[in-house]
Amino acid sequence: MTELKPWLEEGAPEAVAHLLDAARVEQPSDEALRRTLAAVGLAVVTASTTSAMAGVGVSAKASTLLGTASALKWIVVGAGLGAAVVAAVEANRAPDRPSPASVASRKGSNITRSSVASGSPGAPTTTPVDRAEAPRTEATSSTPEPSKSVTPPTRRSRASDRPEAEEPAPLRSAIDSERLAEEISAIDSANRALASGRAAQTLAALDDYDRRYPERRFEPESLFLRMEALLRSGRGAEARTIARRLIAAYPKSPQSARARVVLSQTIP
Amino acid sequence: MSLPVDFRIESASPGDERAVPVGSPSPALPANAAPSRVAADPKHIAAFVREHHGFAWRVLRRFGLAPADADDAAQRVFMIAVSRLDDIERGSERAFLFRTAAHIASKAHRARRQRLDRPEPDACESADPLPLPDALLEQRRARNLLDRILSELPEDLHAVFVLFEIEGLRAPEVAEALEIPLGTVASRLRRARTEVTERVARYQARSGFKGRLP
Numbered sequence: 001m002t003e004l005k006p007w008l009e010e011g012a013p014e015a016v017a018h019l020l021d022a023a024r025v026e027q028p029s030d031e032a033l034r035r036t037l038a039a040v041g042l043a044v045v046t047a048s049t050t051s052a053m054a055g056v057g058v059s060a061k062a063s064t065l066l067g068t069a070s071a072l073k074w075i076v077v078g079a080g081l082g083a084a085v086v087a088a089v090e091a092n093r094a095p096d097r098p099s100p101a102s103v104a105s106r107k108g109s110n111i112t113r114s115s116v117a118s119g120s121p122g123a124p125t126t127t128p129v130d131r132a133e134a135p136r137t138e139a140t141s142s143t144p145e146p147s148k149s150v151t152p153p154t155r156r157s158r159a160s161d162r163p164e165a166e167e168p169a170p171l172r173s174a175i176d177s178e179r180l181a182e183e184i185s186a187i188d189s190a191n192r193a194l195a196s197g198r199a200a201q202t203l204a205a206l207d208d209y210d211r212r213y214p215e216r217r218f219e220p221e222s223l224f225l226r227m228e229a230l231l232r233s234g235r236g237a238e239a240r241t242i243a244r245r246l247i248a249a250y251p252k253s254p255q256s257a258r259a260r261v262v263l264s265q266t267i268p
Numbered sequence: 269m270s271l272p273v274d275f276r277i278e279s280a281s282p283g284d285e286r287a288v289p290v291g292s293p294s295p296a297l298p299a300n301a302a303p304s305r306v307a308a309d310p311k312h313i314a315a316f317v318r319e320h321h322g323f324a325w326r327v328l329r330r331f332g333l334a335p336a337d338a339d340d341a342a343q344r345v346f347m348i349a350v351s352r353l354d355d356i357e358r359g360s361e362r363a364f365l366f367r368t369a370a371h372i373a374s375k376a377h378r379a380r381r382q383r384l385d386r387p388e389p390d391a392c393e394s395a396d397p398l399p400l401p402d403a404l405l406e407q408r409r410a411r412n413l414l415d416r417i418l419s420e421l422p423e424d425l426h427a428v429f430v431l432f433e434i435e436g437l438r439a440p441e442v443a444e445a446l447e448i449p450l451g452t453v454a455s456r457l458r459r460a461r462t463e464v465t466e467r468v469a470r471y472q473a474r475s476g477f478k479g480r481l482p
Contacts, residue, residue, distance in 0.1 A: 003439070004457060006436065008433070013465060016468055019468065020434060023330065023410075023414050023434045026411060028339065031339075032338075032339040032342060033321050035343060036321055039344075039346065042313060042317070
């Protein structure tokens with residue numbers, strides 16, 4: 001009997017190939033893997049391997065930078081920031097997980113949602129890791145223009161609460177990636193609150209984010225979420241102010257596209 | 269959804285489930301019974317989970333579970349698998365995991381249908397307030413369409429298609445996982461491809477789905 005060959009190798013129709021490729025690159029989040037390991041009694045192993053990042057849902061395991069869809073958009077907007085994340089976690093990479101036959105293995109770090117990955121009802125669905133094509137290439141090619149959030153953290157002035165004393169390079173890298181992970185988690189909390197229809201909670205989370213992270217590496221996302229939360233709270237005038245600020249600061253960002261819609265549709 | 273193969277779950281107590289093929293002589297053990305074999309090395313267990321977690325999760329997704337539900341179901345799959353690790357032959361891990369995942373997915377769907385006050389949620393990936401890059405959005409749409417098409421396939425074709433075309437198992441592995449002859453794998457695969465092609469064409473005509481068919 002002639003050996004069966006995968007449809008993709010035999011020349012599946014383009015439309016079908018598109019569907020198969022999309023399915024083959026879908027991956028569970030690192031949080032889901034961590035919870036599964038915990039379920040079979042391996043929680044200690046996971047905590048030790050992922051270090052402080054585990055607490056905020058950022059995995060030090062090696063896979064693509066393009067983690068959850070929500071994290072991806074942040075990496076896309078801040079391409080340089082994404083590269084910094086890769087650099088920060090490279091030292092802690094774990095071996096790749098095997099992937100479907102036709103998908104080459106990817107390296108990088110998965111950045112996942114934190115508590116939303118528990119699958120609690122009403123929370124936004126944990127978006128699985130997408131192993132897209134060349135992550136860095138896609139990230140840089142998708143970024144319309146460098147924005148403030150693109151600047152790698154090492155080039156920006158550190159937050160005022162950072163100690164002045166010199167630290168060894170690997171430790172500095174670990175601290176920065178940990179802080180980045182916390183920042184991602186903070187924005188993700190606000191995002192989840194908005195997705196759940198809790199505008200007031202979204203605004204409170206964003207106020208907290210602004211206080212704790214003056215460097216605001218995710219300012220486009222923060223402004224976008226604030227604008228949406230204000231709209232949903234019936235505070236149109238304030239939403240328009242934020243929309244104008246978003247467009248002025250990040251004119252070519254995906255978030256600004258939505259801001260322009262807000263300005264055109266809301267009553268001054 | 270019923271299983272494509274005869275398979276049962278032994279449950280000594282809630283949460284203590286073991287998946288066995290029908291006809292297996294192993295009795296259900298009381299929850300507090302001492303294990304009849306030496307527990308596997310934690311490193312071995314961790315490696316097993318890490319290696320196959322993605323596979324099991326994607327199978328659950330292709331059986332119609334939403335990502336969050338697949339997360340939870342994957343935990344149950346591996347709790348069962350780890351309890352039977354010593355019985356799983358090397359090279360047959362995915363076959364075992366597939367059968368377990370199919371059963372867990374079936375139970376999950378049944379449980380949801382029984383909760384009459386809560387309609388079955390869409391297995392599609394849910395919307396996210398933040399704008400997605402086009403590439404990711406397109407992938408998500410493609411997966412949603414694929415899952416819709418798979419749900420319309422007969423179960424025997426669905427299983428073969430997922431294992432062979434998406435998860436990349438070789439035909440003999442598919443035959444083992446589904447406990448069917450190799451020839452049956454081939455014939456079901458041909459039928460599945462025909463069905464998928466026709467359905468994609470229909471959806472494409474209806475919605476202008478990206479990609480061209482000859």
